[in-house]
Amino acid sequence: MKTDPMVILKRKIVNRMMIALFTIAVIISIGALAAILWKLSVAGLKGFTLDVFLKSTPAPGTGGGLLNAIVGSVVLVVTGLIGAIPIGIMAGTYLAEYGRNSRLGDVIRFCTDILLSAPSIIIGLFIYGIIVLPSGHFSAWAGAASLCLIALPVIVRTTEDMLRLVPDSLREAAIALGCPYWKMIVKIGWKAARPGIVTGILLALARISGETAPLLFTSLNNQFSTSTMNGPIASLPIVIFQFAMSPYKDWQNLAWSGAFLITITVLAINILSRSVFFKKRTQ
Amino acid sequence: MSMTQQSSVNWDKSAGALFAREQVKKLPMPKGEYFEGPFKIATRAASFLLIAVMAAIFLLLLYQSFPVFKTFGFTFITSSRWNPVSNNFGSLASIVGTLVTSLIAVIFGVPLALGSAFFLNELCPFKLRSTLSTMIELLAAIPSIIYGMWGLFVWVPIMSHVIQPAMIKNLGGIPLVGGFFQGPPFGIGTLTAGLILSVMILPFIASVSLQAFKSVPASLREAAYGTGANVWEICWKIIIPYTKTSVIGAIMLGLGRALGETMAVTFVIGNAHRLSLSLLAPGTTISATLANEFAEAFGNTYIASLLALGLILFLITFVILSITRILLLSTKRRMPL
Numbered sequence: 001m002k003t004d005p006m007v008i009l010k011r012k013i014v015n016r017m018m019i020a021l022f023t024i025a026v027i028i029s030i031g032a033l034a035a036i037l038w039k040l041s042v043a044g045l046k047g048f049t050l051d052v053f054l055k056s057t058p059a060p061g062t063g064g065g066l067l068n069a070i071v072g073s074v075v076l077v078v079t080g081l082i083g084a085i086p087i088g089i090m091a092g093t094y095l096a097e098y099g100r101n102s103r104l105g106d107v108i109r110f111c112t113d114i115l116l117s118a119p120s121i122i123i124g125l126f127i128y129g130i131i132v133l134p135s136g137h138f139s140a141w142a143g144a145a146s147l148c149l150i151a152l153p154v155i156v157r158t159t160e161d162m163l164r165l166v167p168d169s170l171r172e173a174a175i176a177l178g179c180p181y182w183k184m185i186v187k188i189g190w191k192a193a194r195p196g197i198v199t200g201i202l203l204a205l206a207r208i209s210g211e212t213a214p215l216l217f218t219s220l221n222n223q224f225s226t227s228t229m230n231g232p233i234a235s236l237p238i239v240i241f242q243f244a245m246s247p248y249k250d251w252q253n254l255a256w257s258g259a260f261l262i263t264i265t266v267l268a269i270n271i272l273s274r275s276v277f278f279k280k281r282t283q
Numbered sequence: 284m285s286m287t288q289q290s291s292v293n294w295d296k297s298a299g300a301l302f303a304r305e306q307v308k309k310l311p312m313p314k315g316e317y318f319e320g321p322f323k324i325a326t327r328a329a330s331f332l333l334i335a336v337m338a339a340i341f342l343l344l345l346y347q348s349f350p351v352f353k354t355f356g357f358t359f360i361t362s363s364r365w366n367p368v369s370n371n372f373g374s375l376a377s378i379v380g381t382l383v384t385s386l387i388a389v390i391f392g393v394p395l396a397l398g399s400a401f402f403l404n405e406l407c408p409f410k411l412r413s414t415l416s417t418m419i420e421l422l423a424a425i426p427s428i429i430y431g432m433w434g435l436f437v438w439v440p441i442m443s444h445v446i447q448p449a450m451i452k453n454l455g456g457i458p459l460v461g462g463f464f465q466g467p468p469f470g471i472g473t474l475t476a477g478l479i480l481s482v483m484i485l486p487f488i489a490s491v492s493l494q495a496f497k498s499v500p501a502s503l504r505e506a507a508y509g510t511g512a513n514v515w516e517i518c519w520k521i522i523i524p525y526t527k528t529s530v531i532g533a534i535m536l537g538l539g540r541a542l543g544e545t546m547a548v549t550f551v552i553g554n555a556h557r558l559s560l561s562l563l564a565p566g567t568t569i570s571a572t573l574a575n576e577f578a579e580a581f582g583n584t585y586i587a588s589l590l591a592l593g594l595i596l597f598l599i600t601f602v603i604l605s606i607t608r609i610l611l612l613s614t615k616r617r618m619p620l
Contacts (some may be wrong), residue, residue: 011513018515022406025398029489030415032482033422036433043436090329098323099330108330111337113618114604117536118597119543121570122340125593128577129343149336154620156333161617176303180315182322203620210426213545213570217578237428241546244432259429270424274417 037263044260047253052261056225057239060248066258068225069239076140076219076235077208080147085201088152089190092159092197097185109160115153123149124214132218140226140233143219150211151204158200162193195276202273206266212237236262340597348591354584359591365556365572367581372588374569376556378595380473381568384548385541387477388484392541393534395481396488401518403489404496416493423486431550434479435471439551443470447563462560471553474562479547484537491536491611491619495529496522532610536618539603543596545570569596 051065058064091108099105127146132138166189174184190197220232221242236258243255351359355372362373403416447468454464499522507521523530553565554575567575569592580586608618 011516015513015515018518019406021394022398022402025395026402026407026415026419028395029399029419029422029482029485032485033418033425035437036425036429039433039437040429087329087332090326091333094326094330098326105330108333110605110608111333113608114601115333115337116618116620117539117543117600117604117607119545119570119600121543121545121573122344122593122597122600125573125577125590126336126340126343129347129590130339152336153333156330157617157620172300172303175300175307178307180319182319183315185322206424210428212426212428213574216574220578237426237546240428240432241549244428244435245550255432259432263425263429266424266426267421270421 040256040260040263043253043256046256047250048257048260052254052257057223057234057243057254058250060246060251063250064254066236066239066254066261068222069234069236069258070261071225072140072219072222072234073209073236075229075233076143076147076215077205079140079144079229080151080208081201081205083144083148084151084155084204088155088200088204089159089197091152092156093163093185093189095156095160096163097181097189112153112156115149116157119213120146120150120211121213121216124216124218127214127218137230138218138220138232140219140229140231143215143233143235144229146214146218147208147211150214151208154204154207155197155200158203159193159197162196162200163189165196166192199273199277202269202276206269206273209269210237210262210266212241216241344590344594344597348587348594351584351587351591359588360595363556363558367576367585370582370584372584374588374592374595376558377567377569377572377592379558380552380566381542381570381596381599383473383562383566384477384480384552384568385538387474387562388480388541389534389538390481391478392481392484392488392537396485396533396537397492397530399485400489400492400496401522403493404522405514405518416490419486419489421486422482423490427483427544427546428550430479430483430547434475434547434551438475438479439470442472442475443468447474450563463562466559466561466564468563469553469565471551471565472561472563473552473566476548476552476566476568477562479551480541480544483544483547484540487540487619488533488537491533491616492526492530494616495526495533495614499525526614528610529614529616532607532614532616535603535607535610539600539607542603543570543600545574549574569593 051063052067053065053070054067055063055065056068057066091112095105095108095112099108123146127142127149131142131145135142170188170192171184174188175181179187215235215238219235219238221238222232222234224234226233240255240258240262243251243258246252351372355362359372359374360378361375363375363379364371364373365376366372399419403412403419407415447470450464451466451468455461503521503525504517507517512520548568549571552567552571554567554571555565556567556572557564559566572592573589573596577586577589580589604618611618
C-alpha cells in the first residue's frame with residue numbers, strides 16, 4: 001500500500017501546529033496566574049507597611065490602614081464557618097451514611113451541587129430578603145449568614161466524598177461488634193475521614209475569605225471599627241472594592257495592599273489544604 | 284461472591300449485615316444506643332436545610348419580584364429602558380449583557396482550557412504535570428474581586444490604548460461584523476469583561492476535562508499510537524469522542540460560572556443600561572447591576588425590579604447548572620468544588 005506523501009505532510013503540519021497551539025494555551029493560562037501574582041506583588045507591596053495592620057481605613061488623603069476591615073473580615077468569616085461546619089458535616093454524614101441510596105439523598109445532592117456553583121450574589125439577595133429586610137438594617141449577622149450559606153455546600157460535598165472513601169469493611173466490623181450506628185459514624189467514619197473533612201473546611205474558608213458579592217448588601221461597610229454584630233461591619237473585600245473604584249491614589253494603593261493580603265491568604269490556605277489531603281493519601 | 288464484591292454492593296441490606304443486626308437486637312442494649320435516634324434526626328435535619336435554602340431562594344425571589352411582573356408584564360424582559368428616576372424598569376440590556384459576556388468568555392475560555400488540558404494530558408513532561416495542573420487550578424482560587432482589579436488596572440489601559448484602537452481600525456470597516464468593533468476605545472466594556480471571565484472559567488473547564496481525559500482507557504490510546512496516529516489525532520479522534528459528554532458538561536459549567544460572576548465584571552463593564560451592537564461599548568450584566576445599584580436602591584419598585592433581575596439570573600444559572608450536572612453524572616463524574 002502506498003501512502004500519499006502529501007497526506008503525510010499535511011498530517012505532520014497539522015500536528016505540529018496543534019501542538020504549538022496547546023503549548024501556547026498552557027503558557028497563556030499559567031501566564032495569567034503569573035501576571036496576576038506579579039501585579040499584586042508589585043502594587044501590593046508598595047504601600048505594605050505595618051500601618052496596614054495597625055490603623056483603620058482613612059478618609060482620602062490621610063494615611064491609614066485596613067485594621068477594621070481585616071478584623072471585620074475575620075469576624076464574618078469565622079462566624080460564617082462556625083455556622084457552616086456542624087451543619088455541613090451533619091448533612092454530609094447523612095448523604096454518605098443514612099441516605100446513601102435514598103431518593104431524598106439524590107434530591108439533597110442535587111441542591112448541594114447547584115448551590116455550589118450558584119452565583120454568590122444570589123445568596124446575598126436571599127439573605128437580604130430574609131434578614132436585612134425584616135430587621136430593617138444591614139448587619140454583620142447577615143453578612144456572616146451569607147458566607148455560611150456559601151461555605152455550606154463545599155463542606156457537605158467534601159464530607160460526603162471523604163466518608164465514602166472509608167471502606168465498608170470498617171463499618172461492618174464496628175457494627176458486628178455491637179457498636180451503635182451513630183457511634184460507628186463518629187468513631188470510625190469521621191475519624192478515618194478527618195483529613196478530608198479538614199480539607200473541605202479549609203477550602204470553604206478559602207472560598208469565603210475572598211467573597212465580595214454576598215456582602216455588598218448584607219454587612220455593607222463601615223468606616224470605623226465596630227464591636228456589635230447588629231450593625232454594618234467593614235470587610236476586606238468590600239473595602240478593596242470601594243477603594244479600588246475610587247479616584248484617590250492612596251485609597252487605590254491601600255486596595256492593592258488588601259488585595260495582596262487576601263490573595264496570599266487564600267492561596268496559602270488552598271495549598272495547605274491540598275497538602276493536608278495528599279499527606280493522607282500517600283500514607 | 285468474593286469479599287470485595289460484597290462490600291461494593293448496598294452493604295446495609297446485605298445478608299451479613301441483616302443477620303448481624305438481628306443478632307445485635309437480641310443483645311442487651313449497648314452503651315449509647317439511645318443516642319441513635321437524635322443523631323439520625325440531626326443529620327437528616329441538616330441535610331434538609333439544603334433543600335430548604337434552595338426552595339426558599341426561589342420562593343423569596345419569586346414573591347419579592349411578583350409586583351414587578353404585575354406592573355410591567357413582559358416589557359420588563361423586552362424593554363431596555365432602565366430609569367430609576369421615572370420608575371421605569373426594563374431588564375433587556377442586563378440580560379443581553381449577561382449572555383454576551385458569558386458567550387465571549389466561553390469562546391475564548393474553551394480553546395485555552397482544552398488546549399491546556401490536552402497539553403497536560405499528552406505533552407507535558409511527567410515531572411511538571413502535577414505542578415502545572417495545580418497552578419491552573421489555583422486560578423480558580425483567586426477571589427473574583429482580584430480579577431476585577433487586575434482587569435481594571437492592567438487590562439483596561441491595554442485594551443483602550445492598544446487592542447481596541449487596532450480592532451476599530453482593522454475590523455470596524457468590515458461589513459456585517461464591523462458593527463461589533465465600532466465606537467471609541469473606552470477600554471471598559473463588554474469585550475473586556477468577557478475576556479476577564481474567560482480567564483476565570485478556564486480552570487473549571489480545564490480541570491473537569493483533564494479528569495475526563497485521564498479516564499480514557501490506556502489501551503485505546505496505545506492502539507491509536509500503535510497504528511501511527513499523532514498527538515493531534517489522538518486528542519481529536521480518540522480522546523474527544525470518548526469524553527464528549529464530560530467536555531460538554533465542563534463547558535456548561537464554565538458557562539454557568541460566567542453567567543453569575545459578579546465582582547470581576549462590575550469592575551470593567553462600565554454599568555451602562557444600553558443595548559449596543561458594539562462589543563467595545565460599556566454595558567452591564569444582571570450581576571453587575573445588582574452589585575452597583577442594590578445597596579443604594581430607593582423605592583419599592585426599584586428594589587423589586589432588582590430582585591426580579593436576581594430571579595432571572597437564578598433561573599438561567601439553575602437551568603445551565605442542572606444540564607451540567609446531568610451531563611457530568613451520566614459519565615459518573617460530579618460537579619467540581
